[in-house]
Amino acid sequence: MKTKRSYWALWLPTLAFSVVIVLLFSVLYFYLHHNLNAMLETHKRSQELTKKIEKMVSSTLNGAFLGNEEKFLKTVKLSNEIEDDIVLLERKNAFDTAPLSESYEQLYKKLISAVSYTHENRIEDARDALVEVETYSDDLEKQLEKLNAYLANEEKDVEQTLFAIVLVSGLTLLSIALLNGLYLIPRWVIRPLEQFSQALQESGEKYRIVADWTYDWEYWLDEDRNLMFVSPSVERVTGYTPDEFSRNPSLLSDIIYSDDAAIWHHHKETAHLPNRPEDNAEEAEFRIVRKDGGIVYIDHICRPVYDSFGKYMGVRVANRDVTQKMEILAELREKNRLLDMLATTDGLSGLYNRRYFDEALAKEVERSKRSGMILSLIMCDIDYFKRYNDTYGHQKGDEVIKSIADILGSTFNRQIDVVARYGGEEFVIILPATPPEEAQKLAELARIGIVKLGIEHTDSKTAPCVTMSFGIASCIPDREANGSELLKQSDEALYQSKERGRNATTLIKC
């Protein structure tokens, strides 16, 4: 804005001045040119005047010779023309035409006198008059010569003035044009370049701000994988300065956490090879070792970049520090695991709880239905456990439950086996793909194992130690023989063991 104002402040008066100069010179030129034309016209007339006078005199004498009055009409008309020409010469020039006019009038006077004398046959008088005509014509001739010389001189002056005007105005306009050019070339040529350069710089600055102030560690590799740019945020993420990255092209590979080196190398070798640039972004997750030794999780995204003409310009990379996210995630996973465990595990025994058992049974029944494999279910409880609690206290009772749980867990130790605490002192064991005899055998091992624990139980009617009764039911589930039926049968088998005096195993095949 400032530039514009100063431009017009300087050039408006200059422009106005040049316009005025041009107008003035033009007016002057055309005025003088017009004058010159008038002069040339006058000069022509003046030159023609001599001829006209010659013609008039000869025509008059011819008329006089013929004695024809009508011949003199030509004389009169020529004389009028000559008079008009002289008047015109007088008007157009500073030249004093009075003597010219006077000479002409005298010439005409004497010429007509001669005619008149001739008309009256007065030869001598006519001859005398003609001698006088000669005198005046000499005089007139001199006057006209003088006039012609004057006119030629005037013309020369005007021509010189015209030339000077053309020269001066031309030089003035040329210098104005030059000055204008000297001013305008910087304004119209250099300034736009400066503005362009400034715009470019501003644009660069803008992009630099955009690039430098990115939170993520960003960098750009050219088509030959040379590092073209790395954002200052790299220092925040890695502890290394951008300069260190610039100086050492393999620094990134060097700081990859050793466990993730394979991931990195695989990514590096496969992603966006220069000879087959792909548009889609590719990702990798790995860890790096910070300069201070800390581990940082990096979420790496890279994609090829192209200029506005579609030329491949290398790879643009964003490395996001996701360490905090990963830590939270790990914590979350652990919590989930615990929650999961709490939801399916009995807190006292460490075995699965009743809820888990119900779901597991339903699943195993379905599985057996599909596969046709036999499914065995063992239901067991601690003999006279209420009395034990009453005798030894609940704390001791809880210890018994824990001990029994250990025996059951170690006895039914297949991956697929499910050992759960069904109620207070009741336990259930799902044994998929286990024949009834095998199940009973395992149950028997467990019963003996418990006896062997030798936990004192003085108030038991069965034995001096803690014992357990087992009910085993086995079947291939179908429409009738489902989970609840199996539970019912195993409960029946347990009942029979109790009936038989406890510390026993009973098998029911259904």
Add this chain to the structure above:
Amino acid sequence: MISFKLVGIFFLTIALHGAEIDFEVIRITGATTIQPILEKLAPLYTAQTSKKLQLEGGGSEAGMKKIIDRTSAIAMVVRNLTADEKNRFAYLTIGYDAVAIIYHKSRPIRNVTKKELIGIYDGTIGDWRAFGYPSSGLIVVSRKVDRGTLPIFEAYTGLKSPNHPNLPAGTKLIRSDAWEAEANINTLLWVAGLKESIGYVSYGEANRYEKMGYPIRISALDGVNPSEATIRSGIYPIRMELNFVWDKNNPKAEEFIRWLKTSALEETVRDLGFVVVKQ
């Protein structure tokens, strides 16, 4: 410029010499105003009588002198004859002429008053500007002293030519730089050829030249245009007789006058722009 003059003089000299070769002639001298009338009739006269007329200008008074000294048979006199002259000479009044005031056709005026006319001729009015014309200068054309028209003009204006001998003191004079014309043609060509000029001339001659296309204007004088009616009736102020005057004892002259009376005189007089007097 010199060449045309020598050639001109050469031809003119031959022409003038040629004119002098004559045998049986009747010499008639005087007012050039009347001369054209006789010029028209002369060929017929020569054809009928085998005699030639030698016509000479010089003015009315010159004509009168020549019949007295018998160098000329007949005088052409354009003025009213005195009673003495009428007794002494035989005469024939063929018509009237008037003095017409003429100026160039480019002048803006149509009428001149007597006062203006006197002003122009005594030099009081020295410029066409007085008539609203931008051009300066005024060429006043008068007549030579022995010319018949001058005394008529002098009588009308009360001015006298400064070239009269023995003029009484206190006489109002025509301006001394006035051009003095010899003949009517002189006045007519001067006035027609030079736009600044003003002159007075025979009405008949002016009429004739105007009809030929000469750029002259015949002015009204004191509001009266010269015409056959105004001249015959005498309303136009300056009128003069056209007379032939001769010696009563000159049979040559008598014989010519007799022939003249039988000729187409009246028509010729009228044709030349004069006012006819019935014979």
